[in-house]
Amino acid sequence: KAGVTQTPRYLIKTRGQQVTLSCSPISGHRSVSWYQQTPGQGLQFLFEYFSETQRNKGNFPGRFSGRQFSNSRSEMNVSTLELGDSALYLCASSLGGIDSTDTQYFGPGTRLTVL
Amino acid sequence: GQSLEQPSEVTAVEGAIVQINCTYQTSGFYGLSWYQQHDGGAPTFLSYNGLDGLEETGRFSSFLSRSDSYGYLLLQELQMKDSASYFCAVRGFNDYKLSFGAGTTVTVRA
Numbered sequence: 001k002a003g004v005t006q007t008p009r010y011l012i013k014t015r016g017q018q019v020t021l022s023c024s025p026i027s028g029h030r031s032v033s034w035y036q037q038t039p040g041q042g043l044q045f046l047f048e049y050f051s052e053t054q055r056n057k058g059n060f061p062g063r064f065s066g067r068q069f070s071n072s073r074s075e076m077n078v079s080t081l082e083l084g085d086s087a088l089y090l091c092a093s094s095l096g097g098i099d100s101t102d103t104q105y106f107g108p109g110t111r112l113t114v115l
Numbered sequence: 116g117q118s119l120e121q122p123s124e125v126t127a128v129e130g131a132i133v134q135i136n137c138t139y140q141t142s143g144f145y146g147l148s149w150y151q152q153h154d155g156g157a158p159t160f161l162s163y164n165g166l167d168g169l170e171e172t173g174r175f176s177s178f179l180s181r182s183d184s185y186g187y188l189l190l191q192e193l194q195m196k197d198s199a200s201y202f203c204a205v206r207g208f209n210d211y212k213l214s215f216g217a218g219t220t221v222t223v224r225a
Contacts, residue, residue, distance in 0.1 A: 004157075033213070035215075040123075040217060041217060042202060042215045042216055042217035042218050043158070043202065043204075043215040043218075044215075045212050045213060045214065048212075055211070056210065056211060056212050058212065090157065090158070092158075102206075103160045103163070104150075104158075104160065104213065105160070106150075106157040106158045106159065107157060108156070108157050109157060
């Protein structure tokens, strides 16, 4: 079974630009979650999509948005990029049931650098 | 919401035992999970404690005590390949968000 894939793997942008990141979940997984990882900050939850609907949202500004398509693939968009948005963006897929053991399977991440 | 604290770094020699503690403040959660992330890699699931007590998976064990708001991951017979970051995480009852600690970097020395 293929794992979670993310594209692109690396991205360099300048302040003020916008960026779109893509995530393809494991086949059969209906939930996709996005996380921002910076040194010393761990993984900060951005949002979760389940069956094309945003089911949960973290404490990030409205510049961060996402969507999920009918095939469960998901995209994350960041508008008006700031230097502080430089981070590793990870997506994780899961079956998505309201289940305490709903294990997250992470993709390799997209390394975004904002200059 | 959930707040999890874990040590930032731990260093040990091959063959040793390392315990990574995770203390939390939460309004209620399903269980405590642990993830491992090698440098440059993706986090991978290690273990889950839904109930209080010890769960053992090979050289790794995880423990949870809800009354003490505390859990730990125990790494035994350390190997060089165990050098990685380890994250504890909880999923809240109310918001169902998965919240992670800041991570503990384990360095194994020969």
